[in-house]
Amino acid sequence: MKGIIGKKIGMTSIFSPDGKQQSCTIIEAGPCVVTQVKTQEADGYTALQLAFGEKKEKNTTSAEKNHFAKANTSPKKFVKEFRNYSLEKNIGETVTAEIFAEGEKVDVVGTTKGKGFQGVVKRHGFSGVGEASHGQHDRQRAPGSLGNSSDASRVMKGMRMAGRMGAERVKVKGLKVLKIFPEKNYILVSGSVPGHNGSIVYIQK
Structure with a gap:
């Protein structure tokens, strides 16, 4: 080397x-x-x-x-x-x-x-929940559902969510x-x- x-x-x-x-x-x-x-x-x-x-x-x-x-x-x-x-x-x-x-x-x-x-749109390429219709006036860049409610009752590891982006070591x-x-x-x-x-x-x- x-x-x-x-x-x-x-x-x-x-x-x-x-x-x-x-x-x-x-x-x-x-x-x-x-x-x-x-x-x-x-x-x-x-x-x-x-x-x-x-x-x-x-x-x-x-x-x-x-x-x-x-x-x-x-x-x-x-x-x-x-x-x-x-x-x-x-x-x-x-x-x-x-x-x-x-x-x-x-x-x-x-x-x-x-x-x-x-957010998830810039970080993971999400397209948002949907158009601004039927009362969804602030859903364009939202992450959407995070998983099940009663069964898991928690957010599973590895879920793609908003967070720190970049500043990573890359080869x-x-x-x-x-x-x-x-x-x-x-x-x-x-x-x-x-x-x-x-x-x-x-x-x-």
Whole structure:
């Protein structure tokens, strides 16, 4: 496995060599610093800890400062472990977008946009109870019946109701790397990626 921490820049579209237009997402992938190397002998599993994004010195604890000092780097904002990393890296080295190649498939993990507290029409695609006729003047977006009355006498678990929507961790699999800009650490992947512009995502293969 190999991976990198990135920041979603936004969406655009490019043209393939055969003239077809392809929508894609721009991700600023790295550069990430290797802040810890975990081994089977010392930690019970193998992993590479990567750090991304600058963090102010005043907002960094003493433990974090010492941890980043071992890697000879400034404090970072985001830290992520990638298990069973396929590339040999030592502490203090840098991982860039060039670990991926154009044309290969990757998985992108991100947090979806938060929608707040939403009703059943927006959250689950309900169509409402019915038209505003026969006295049903406020039923257009109502959830309707919630179940039996006397037998169960309660709302069953898993009932689709109003509630918090969005802000969930989502993995999108099989996105194609369309183009890489090493000088800017940009990766263009096909399709859409969860999260708002500026959100942190993890690209892995």
